[in-house]
Amino acid sequence: MMNVLEVKDLGINFGGLRAVDHFNLTIEQGELYGLIGPNGAGKTTVFNMLTGVYAPSDGQIMLQGKTLNNLSCHKIAQLGIARTFQNIRLFKDLSVIDNVKIGLHERYNYSLVSSLLKTKKYFLMEQQMEKEALDLLEVFRLHTYAHIKACNLPYGKQRELEIARALATHPKLLLLDEPAAGMNPQETEELMEVIKNVRKKFNISILLIEHDMKLVMGICEKITVLNYGSVLLCGTPDEVVNDPRVIKAYLGD
Amino acid sequence: MKVMEKYKEMAFWPKMFINFILILAIFLLITVLSNVGIISNYYQGIMLSICINVILVVSLNITTGFLGQLTLGHAGFMAVGAYSGAFLSKNLMGTLPDPLIFLLAIIVGGVVAMAFGVIVGVPTLRLKGDYLAIITLAFGEVIKNILLNLNIVGGASGYIGIPRYTNFLWAYWLAVITVVLSIALINSRHGRAIVSIREDEIASEASGIDTKKFKILAFVFAAFFAGVAGCLYAHYMGILEPKTFKFDKSIEILVMVVLGGMGNIKGSIISAIVLTVLPQLLVSVSGYRMLLYALALIIMMLFKYDPTLVKLINNIKNRFKKVRG
Numbered sequence: 001m002m003n004v005l006e007v008k009d010l011g012i013n014f015g016g017l018r019a020v021d022h023f024n025l026t027i028e029q030g031e032l033y034g035l036i037g038p039n040g041a042g043k044t045t046v047f048n049m050l051t052g053v054y055a056p057s058d059g060q061i062m063l064q065g066k067t068l069n070n071l072s073c074h075k076i077a078q079l080g081i082a083r084t085f086q087n088i089r090l091f092k093d094l095s096v097i098d099n100v101k102i103g104l105h106e107r108y109n110y111s112l113v114s115s116l117l118k119t120k121k122y123f124l125m126e127q128q129m130e131k132e133a134l135d136l137l138e139v140f141r142l143h144t145y146a147h148i149k150a151c152n153l154p155y156g157k158q159r160e161l162e163i164a165r166a167l168a169t170h171p172k173l174l175l176l177d178e179p180a181a182g183m184n185p186q187e188t189e190e191l192m193e194v195i196k197n198v199r200k201k202f203n204i205s206i207l208l209i210e211h212d213m214k215l216v217m218g219i220c221e222k223i224t225v226l227n228y229g230s231v232l233l234c235g236t237p238d239e240v241v242n243d244p245r246v247i248k249a250y251l252g253d
Numbered sequence: 254m255k256v257m258e259k260y261k262e263m264a265f266w267p268k269m270f271i272n273f274i275l276i277l278a279i280f281l282l283i284t285v286l287s288n289v290g291i292i293s294n295y296y297q298g299i300m301l302s303i304c305i306n307v308i309l310v311v312s313l314n315i316t317t318g319f320l321g322q323l324t325l326g327h328a329g330f331m332a333v334g335a336y337s338g339a340f341l342s343k344n345l346m347g348t349l350p351d352p353l354i355f356l357l358a359i360i361v362g363g364v365v366a367m368a369f370g371v372i373v374g375v376p377t378l379r380l381k382g383d384y385l386a387i388i389t390l391a392f393g394e395v396i397k398n399i400l401l402n403l404n405i406v407g408g409a410s411g412y413i414g415i416p417r418y419t420n421f422l423w424a425y426w427l428a429v430i431t432v433v434l435s436i437a438l439i440n441s442r443h444g445r446a447i448v449s450i451r452e453d454e455i456a457s458e459a460s461g462i463d464t465k466k467f468k469i470l471a472f473v474f475a476a477f478f479a480g481v482a483g484c485l486y487a488h489y490m491g492i493l494e495p496k497t498f499k500f501d502k503s504i505e506i507l508v509m510v511v512l513g514g515m516g517n518i519k520g521s522i523i524s525a526i527v528l529t530v531l532p533q534l535l536v537s538v539s540g541y542r543m544l545l546y547a548l549a550l551i552i553m554m555l556f557k558y559d560p561t562l563v564k565l566i567n568n569i570k571n572r573f574k575k576v577r578g
Contacts, residue, residue, distance in 0.1 A: 051459060077461035091452035102449045105442055106461045115441030116434050122441065123262040169461050
């Protein structure tokens with residue numbers, strides 16, 4: 001099995017603060033991986049380093065053997081890491097389908113001249129783009145909403161649209177930052193199904209941050225627990241849930 | 254499906270053809286009326302100004318409305334285009350046929366403005382909001398002051414003797430080209446990338462869009478057309494003064510953009526027309542002119558999204574639709 005993502009001794013300093021220290025992570029092809037930890041443990045910071053928002057102070061990030069350190073965000077996205085955000089970041093005033101099309105931007109590469117002069121290539125590409133976007137929306141049963149503004153979607157659907165947009169970049173690894181945040185139990189249930197389906201259908205690996213233990217324990221195959229910026233433990237859900245150190249980290253002594 | 258149609262080549266061109274016929278009809282109507290003498294020279298001048306303003310407003314809307322970056326130096330790009338185009342045509346006058354010189358001047362004016370767009374844009378587009386606004390404002394003022402001290406183009410006393418090539422034909426069709434190209438840009442993957450930066454820059458980067466590249470693209474696109482408009486202006490007036498391109502001019506264009514609606518090209522055209530005509534109509538009340546102009550602006554801004562007005566407009570739209578089909 002080939003490793004999709006390999007992170008070695010990752011660390012970052014914010015001024016004098018060591019936010020993440022000696023962080024290691026290996027994700028195999030097709031794996032559903034969970035990253036948990038108490039508030040402020042550095043989970044989102046890890047995501048931001050993986051996607052190039054922050055430049056790590058030390059350590060190495062490798063995606064299928066390619067080093068990602070010091071690459072810009074969009075380059076990393078093009079190479080195959082897509083993400084969603086803890087607080088939803090959709091293109092609110094654009095239609096649902098346009099949100100997905102922006103994710104498809106790099107896939108359908110026609111030139112500026114084609115855009116301005118409306119060449120055959122423009123029409124061909126736009127038509128294919130439209131079709132792929134609709135197909136992708138259909139996976140999330142969002143295709144009936146294709147032409148309404150993204151901000152008018154119900155909350156749960158907005159989360160799913162964000163995942164759809166991330167998938168549009170054809171990622172190898174999908175990072176989900178608290179996908180179930182703010183969802184009710186029923187929506188969470190649905191989301192679990194969606195995440196499982198996405199992995200199967202698109203044949204990708206998924207790394208997710210989540211506080212909803214039911215979701216994490218229910219779908220993740222492996223979990224890393226982060227506390228005060230360093231790895232506390234790494235193992236299967238059963239190992240993690242029964243480890244006294246994890247309980248201590250969350251609840252205190 | 255309706256939107257699937259939008260990207261079908263077969264459905265697109267016939268529609269464009271009808272639009273073209275309409276645009277051509279308006280042009281012919283105005284030309285004929287001018288030649289017969291129904292439209293006086295005074296109104297012809299206003300129509301020329303409208304065309305120039307349409308170019309300026311639509312192009313500024315690309316950066317301010319679609320890219321979402323507040324820039325206050327549009328008059329600077331206009332000045333660069335005006336002076337470089339005028340310099341070229343004044344020096345080439347007589348050597349080539351006039352239309353050719355003018356075409357060359359317009360292209361050079363646009364390209365030079367574009368080059369300045371790159372020079373200003375590359376270092377400053379890392380900034381956002383107020384900071385970018387101040388830097389671009391400074392750029393406009395710097396350009397004005399350089400021109401004031403540049404004796405080769407007349408300096409403070411003005412650049413005189415520019416051949417007056419601009420006529421309604423040129424202004425109208427260049428405005429049409431600007432609008433068509435702007436709409437084409439917005440409806441493409443490039444346009445979507447530009448709008449995504451306005452909506453959420455971080456999400457845009459995370460979707461694999463090179464935000465720096467598209468910011469520069471939008472900035473340079475706008476600068477080019479500002480240069481073209483400047484060039485039209487130069488060859489319309491026959492004389493250029495640096496003080497024309499003061500900060501006020503940038504604000505004037507920005508006001509038109511804001512009134513027409515950020516990211517709304519149709520609105521830009523309408524507001525360019527209204528706000529060019531309005532000051533002329535108010536000439537009769539000379540003393541109170543600026544007062545009334547400001548008042549009109551405030552009223553328009555207040556009531557633009559007024560529910561009853563929006564309802565009224567929708568009613569009219571619906572009735573219009575019923576009549577048509």
